[in-house]
Amino acid sequence: xxxxxxxxxxxxxxxxxxxxxxxxxxxxxxxxxxxxxxxxxxxxxxxxxxxxxxxxxxxxxxxxxxxxxxxxxxxxxxxxxxxxxxxxxxxxxxxxxxxxxxxxxxxxxxxxxxxxxxxxxxxxxxxxxxxxxxxxxxxxxxxxxxxxxxxxxxxxxxxxxxxxxxxxxxxxxxxxxxxxxxxxxxxxxxxxxxxxxxxxxxxxxxxxxxxxxxxxxxxxxxxxxxxxxxx
Numbered sequence: 001x002x003x004x005x006x007x008x009x010x011x012x013x014x015x016x017x018x019x020x021x022x023x024x025x026x027x028x029x030x031x032x033x034x035x036x037x038x039x040x041x042x043x044x045x046x047x048x049x050x051x052x053x054x055x056x057x058x059x060x061x062x063x064x065x066x067x068x069x070x071x072x073x074x075x076x077x078x079x080x081x082x083x084x085x086x087x088x089x090x091x092x093x094x095x096x097x098x099x100x101x102x103x104x105x106x107x108x109x110x111x112x113x114x115x116x117x118x119x120x121x122x123x124x125x126x127x128x129x130x131x132x133x134x135x136x137x138x139x140x141x142x143x144x145x146x147x148x149x150x151x152x153x154x155x156x157x158x159x160x161x162x163x164x165x166x167x168x169x170x171x172x173x174x175x176x177x178x179x180x181x182x183x184x185x186x187x188x189x190x191x192x193x194x195x196x197x198x199x200x201x202x203x204x205x206x207x208x209x210x211x212x213x214x215x216x217x218x219x220x221x222x223x224x225x226x227x228x229x230x231x
Contacts (some may be wrong), residue, residue, distance in 0.1 A: 057060065070211025085118060110180065
């Protein structure tokens with residue numbers, strides 16, 4: 001089965017479990033219940049990153065294209081997932097009014113470190129992308145389809161190197177996403193953590209629903225234009 005089909009099937013199942021977790025998160029009130037569900041939610045996300053890592057190793061170019069997402073979801077991508085700093089406005093919208101001065105100070109420190117690492121990773125991806133327009137890849141791509149045997153091997157080697165470098169960037173980006181979420185939840189109380197995680201899940205699921213609806217509308221319009229009803 002193609003890597004696209006494998007990850008798409010996994011992602012659909014994972015989103016169904018995400019919806020189940022959201023329903024649970026929205027109904028919890030007692031401290032013990034909140035403390036118990038948070039590790040389960042993080043385990044759910046760890047499963048996602050394990051499968052995503054497998055997909056990246058199978059075809060990092062496909063992972064970066066993310067055909068299993070809607071066009072709206074893809075418009076929000078940074079590297080191959082959400083930008084970690086997007087968690088901070090979600091945090092403030094969900095529990096901002098409940099944070100103590102000490103919590104706010106710690107959150108600001110995490111935000112600053114997250115943004116610093118985001119810049120480093122963004123610059124690393126830019127450097128990798130620029131190598132495509134440098135020698136020897138540039139010349140080999142210009143002559144693609146007319147390469148002789150030795151040049152074909154050289155081109156394949158260059159592309160494999162490109163994949164390996166992109167894979168490192170993707171893994172660093174995923175690690176930063178996980179680190180940021182874990183650091184934020186560590187600062188929050190169990191009840192605040194549940195509200196925050198519910199808000200994150202809700203944002204993701206609502207973004208997908210809206211994206212699915214808009215893609216469906218676009219497809220219907222394309223069909224109507226191609227096959228207009230008889231006059």
